[in-house]
Amino acid sequence: MLVGVTLILLAGTLMVAGIVDFARTVSGSVAGAATNLLDRVLLVLILVEIVHTVVLSLRAHRLIAQPFIVVGLVAVIRRILFVLSSPQPPATSELALLIAMVVAFVAGLIAVSRFERRRDGDTL
Numbered sequence: 001m002l003v004g005v006t007l008i009l010l011a012g013t014l015m016v017a018g019i020v021d022f023a024r025t026v027s028g029s030v031a032g033a034a035t036n037l038l039d040r041v042l043l044v045l046i047l048v049e050i051v052h053t054v055v056l057s058l059r060a061h062r063l064i065a066q067p068f069i070v071v072g073l074v075a076v077i078r079r080i081l082f083v084l085s086s087p088q089p090p091a092t093s094e095l096a097l098l099i100a101m102v103v104a105f106v107a108g109l110i111a112v113s114r115f116e117r118r119r120d121g122d123t124l
Contacts, residue, residue: 014044022036042074045074046078049067
């Protein structure tokens, strides 16, 4: 419970700080300010998804894998946006690794979804 409240307070603080930073820096470069705000929003989404996953796992008394995979996917997409928005050209190897991680997370999400459907008795 305490961890969830702490994560929610952290997410709220990050969101407010992101909006304040956006308002301060929007007069300079809109693209830079928007990128920083998007980075903060994605980080807040990651925190909210972690809280949601923990709550679901505690209610079901079992670990639910799909939300964790989604958190990983959002984190990788956040990193891709950060790498692509930096003034330096991205390293090809880093970009290739990030794209491979996206593919792996999507494949894992599909596999877990199919496994859950089979376990629940649904047909494909």
